Amino acid sequence: VQLQESGPGLLKPSQTLSLTCTVSGASIxxxxxxxxxxxxxxxxxxEWIGRIVYSGSTQYSPSQESRTSISRxxxxxxxxxQLTSVTPEDTGIYYCTNWxxxxxxxxxxxxx
Numbered sequence: 823v824q825l826q827e828s829g830p831g832l833l834k835p836s837q838t839l840s841l842t843c844t845v846s847g848a849s850i851x852x853x854x855x856x857x858x859x860x861x862x863x864x865x866x867x868x869e870w871i872g873r874i875v876y877s878g879s880t881q882y883s884p885s886q887e888s889r890t891s892i893s894r895x896x897x898x899x900x901x902x903x904q905l906t907s908v909t910p911e912d913t914g915i916y917y918c919t920n921w922x923x924x925x926x927x928x929x930x931x932x933x934x
Contacts, residue, residue, distance in 0.1 A: 844900050855875070
């Protein structure tokens with residue numbers, strides 16, 4: 823199973839971050855899978871953002887739930903993270919993962 827993140831690397835404060843994870847080798851609707859977004863701010867540990875499971879239901883970290891939305895496109899086998907009203911504190915490397923497999927990560931920088 824391979825996962826690949828894509829999306830813009832540089833945003834200004836207050837913009838909306840949109841990242842897509844393209845999955846190959848497994849269907850995102852396969853029973854038992856959860857598809858997660860994780861980030862790592864500079865100098866800090868990994869932070870779970872949220873997930874969409876095989877049924878399509880979602881869960882989000884309480885700390886960012888009001889700004890976070892995860893959706894999917896089953897025809898493309900992709901799932902997407904949207905994070906609104908970004909600030910410099912949202913800077914970091916963003917990963918998608920099903921816990922057994924990880925994307926390579928994509929750098930997101932929020933700066934004016």
